[in-house]
Amino acid sequence: MNEWSTENLHGDYAQSLRVGKMLYDSETEHQRLRLFENDTFGRVLTLDNVVQTTEGDNFIYHEMMAHVPILAHGMVRRVLIIGGGDGGMARTVLDHASVAHVTMVEIDESVVAFSREYLPNLSRGAFDDPRLKLVIGDGADFLKTTEDRFDIVIVDSTDPVGPGEVLFTETFYGHARRALSPGGILVTQNGVPFLQGEELTNTMRAFRALFADWGCYLATIPTYAGGPMAFGWGTDGKSRDVSLQHLRERFATAALKTDYYTPEVHKAAFALPGYVRRLMPAD
Structure with a gap:
């Protein structure tokens, strides 16, 4: 063929x-x-x-979206995932034994059913973990109405076209911020800055208005082609400033088996090349 x-x-x-x-x-x-x-x-x-x-390169995306905010925060108990129907993000979050509860909101139930049957290596039993609550529904609507609060909100979205478009609006980010507990962190999928610079700039403009500490960090995922991918970062806490030594201690305590994430990669991911820095809105 x-x-x-x-x-x-x-x-x-x-x-x-x-x-x-x-x-x-x-x-x-x-x-x-x-x-x-x-x-x-x-x-x-x-x-x-x-x-x-x-199956080949998902570990990069999932490890960097999950482990960076969880280990930066240091005391995560409750996590919200918007999207992530394949179960890979839920599995990576649940690898942290300290996480007590994960709510996952996925708009397309068929993607979950499909992934359980055809991509079991991604979820590896996450859908059967008693700590996971799966909600089939619109993530934007969920954030608009939920009274729950979360230490981490992960927006594992598609690109801003079709069903995923609403997940890149200032209103959506405002609702996500409201759902954070004190010191909580919002992380978002923000595409490849070299090819999708406007998408990143628009998100960062919204984050600048919402959070005391805002920005993005990077990771290179082969099948998300066009250069490194950006992950939006927003918080009112000081978790970005966690020392390398503390990250090493938390990483060792968590006993994670990773193929991309290391505490050193964590710190370096926030060092932005010039063309990405120029996409950040001016203070």
């Missing part, structure tokens, strides 16, 4: 992955869901032909 799956998310740039074997191809209520095998990345999940996750 010589079929290729081509992602045309950006106007002047595309990436293609060879389809070794198509395992699933179906239209859900919200989007087109496809799963295929690739010799380098294993099973690859796409929504509307945009890569969402792969």
